[in-house]
Amino acid sequence: RGNVNTRLRKLDEGEYNAIILASAGLKRLGFEPRITAFIAPEQSLPAIGQGAIGIECRSDDAQVNALIAPLHHVDTAACVHAERAMNNRLMGGCQVPIAGYAMLEAGNLWLRGLVGEIDGSRILRGEAEGTPDEAESLGVGLAERLLEWGADEILSTLYAD
Structure with missing residues (x-):
């Protein structure tokens, strides 16, 4: 640290x-x-939302919202939305081995995610593909599949400790 x-x-x-x-x-x-090497998402999925910058402000402040509107990147927002939807459904936090990476390719939103044991002895991986408008359902759907495959067992053990 x-x-x-x-x-x-x-x-x-x-x-x-x-x-x-x-x-x-x-x-x-x-x-x-x-820097001696770069790790591509294909080698190791990053933490949810890694590299994205978020801006928080009062929703009723029209002046501030107008000033920051040009900073909003629709493609990045769709990717982060899918990743966070997956993480939220898994009830993930910063100390839990959950990873996810979404990207837009040829107009399609592609989401990869994983849940793993702390020691790496078991890693569950999944993928989902759809449109940017389906970001929420892609994330939740992928989380549901990971849970069906055993992510619930992994996570319940971690949360119990």
Whole structure:
């Protein structure tokens, strides 16, 4: 735990054998030379909503809403909506081994998700595809399938601890 400088110091001091950090943050802080590899979503699904930026404001503040409206990216919003719908149905949190990644390709929304045992001994993976308008139902549907395949057993054990 800690900020990027602390984490890199711990790596340098041998406290870790390796570390995975967001490349965007490393680049922004001038640590790009420290990046030795990029991990594609095909190699390891990220946490839900990873890399997306959200802005929260009062819904009744017309002036602020007008100012931030150009920042809204419809495609990203659909992807994050699908990922979060899956996570919400699984009752996921930041300490639970749930991952998801949605992307738009040729007008279709493609969602991949997984639930795993803490030790990696069992990993359940699934996929769903539909339109951006179906983001919510894609996420919930994929979560339902993962639950049918045993995600409920994995998650109930984790939540019991």
